[in-house]
Amino acid sequence: DTAVSQTPKYLVTQMGNDKSIKCEQNLGHDTMYWYKQDSKKFLKIMFSYNNKELIINETVPNRFSPKSPDKAHLNLHINSLELGDSAVYFCASRPAGSYEQYFGPGTRLTVT
Amino acid sequence: DQQVKQNSPSLSVQEGRISILNCDYTNSMFDYFLWYKKYPAEGPTFLISISSIKDKNEDGRFTVFLNKSAKHLSLHIVPSQPGDSAVYFCAASRGIIQGAQKLVFGQGTRLTINP
Numbered sequence: 001d002t003a004v005s006q007t008p009k010y011l012v013t014q015m016g017n018d019k020s021i022k023c024e025q026n027l028g029h030d031t032m033y034w035y036k037q038d039s040k041k042f043l044k045i046m047f048s049y050n051n052k053e054l055i056i057n058e059t060v061p062n063r064f065s066p067k068s069p070d071k072a073h074l075n076l077h078i079n080s081l082e083l084g085d086s087a088v089y090f091c092a093s094r095p096a097g098s099y100e101q102y103f104g105p106g107t108r109l110t111v112t
Numbered sequence: 113d114q115q116v117k118q119n120s121p122s123l124s125v126q127e128g129r130i131s132i133l134n135c136d137y138t139n140s141m142f143d144y145f146l147w148y149k150k151y152p153a154e155g156p157t158f159l160i161s162i163s164s165i166k167d168k169n170e171d172g173r174f175t176v177f178l179n180k181s182a183k184h185l186s187l188h189i190v191p192s193q194p195g196d197s198a199v200y201f202c203a204a205s206r207g208i209i210q211g212a213q214k215l216v217f218g219q220g221t222r223l224t225i226n227p
Contacts, residue, residue: 004155033214042114043156043201043217055212090155094213099144099205101215103155 003027004104006091012110013081021076021107023091031055032074033092033101034066043090049074081111115139116204118218126226131189133221135202138183142204146215147176147187150199159200160187192225199223 004025013019025032033056034046048056052068063079078085091104117136125131135145143164148156162169162176162185169176175188189196202218 031213040219041199042219043215045214045216048212048214050212056214058214092155099146099161099213099215100158103148103157105153105155 004091004093004102006089006104006107008107009105010108010110012112014112015081015083017081018077018079019081019109020078021089021091021109023074023076023104025072025091025093025102025104027093027095027102029093029095029102030071031094031096032068032071033094034074034076035090035092035103037088037090037106039087046089047074047076078109081109083111085109086111113138114219115142116202116216116218118200118202118221120221121219122222122224124224124226125192127194128191131187131192131196131223131225133187133189133200133202133223135185135187135218136183137185137204139204139206139216140183141206142216143207144205145176145178145185146203146205147174148201148203148217150201150220156201189223192223194225194227197223197225 031050037043047066049068065077068074088106092101094101146161147159150156160174178185199220201220203215
């Protein structure tokens with residue numbers, strides 16, 4: 001299937017731990033994103049990468065570190081997890097020249 | 113500062129009738145607008161879009177209207193079907209510079225289609 005995939009789908013962890021979320025797209029898109037949907041259901045951009053280069057960093061705490069090993073993958077590593085990090089994280093990709101973004105199924109992170 | 117607002121958190125419509133979802137924005141630099149549909153436990157999926165140089169775009173049962181002077185857009189679904197029950201997000205974008213394009217989302221409207 002051609003799509004944007006994320007692993008894991010659910011992640012429950014304790015405060016202070018470090019965790020990673022992986023994203024892969026096989027659509028051949030150059031640009032990938034991480035969005036966060038908080039408890040109030042707002043979807044807000046966190047990062048954007050274009051061909052493995054960081055383009056957008058929306059004042060996200062530096063505990064969050066995205067990594068793009070190649071243009072098909074954009075992973076999100078979170079250090080020292082806090083309760084407020086609990087949210088659903090969505091990965092997305094976009095083809096060059098288009099406004100439309102394609103979203104993954106989301107990863108629900110719960111920090112206890 | 114919420115630049116894109118969907119003031120109705122929920123909307124209930126009878127099957128077969130028209131559903132109208134509204135969205136307001138504040139940033140006049142936005143030049144492209146999109147509607148996404150989201151089912152529970154899934155990611156948002158693209159539905160329809162409109163460029164700021166147009167005032168209407170139609171795709172089957174879905175039509176988006178843009179009123180630039182009022183900074184307002186709406187999504188019309190007619191006739192509404194039970195499968196349309198979902199959360200609808202309005203999103204706005206400004207320019208496409210290499211990788212720098214981002215979507216600014218409203219908070220969503222939950223649409224329920226009643227049989």
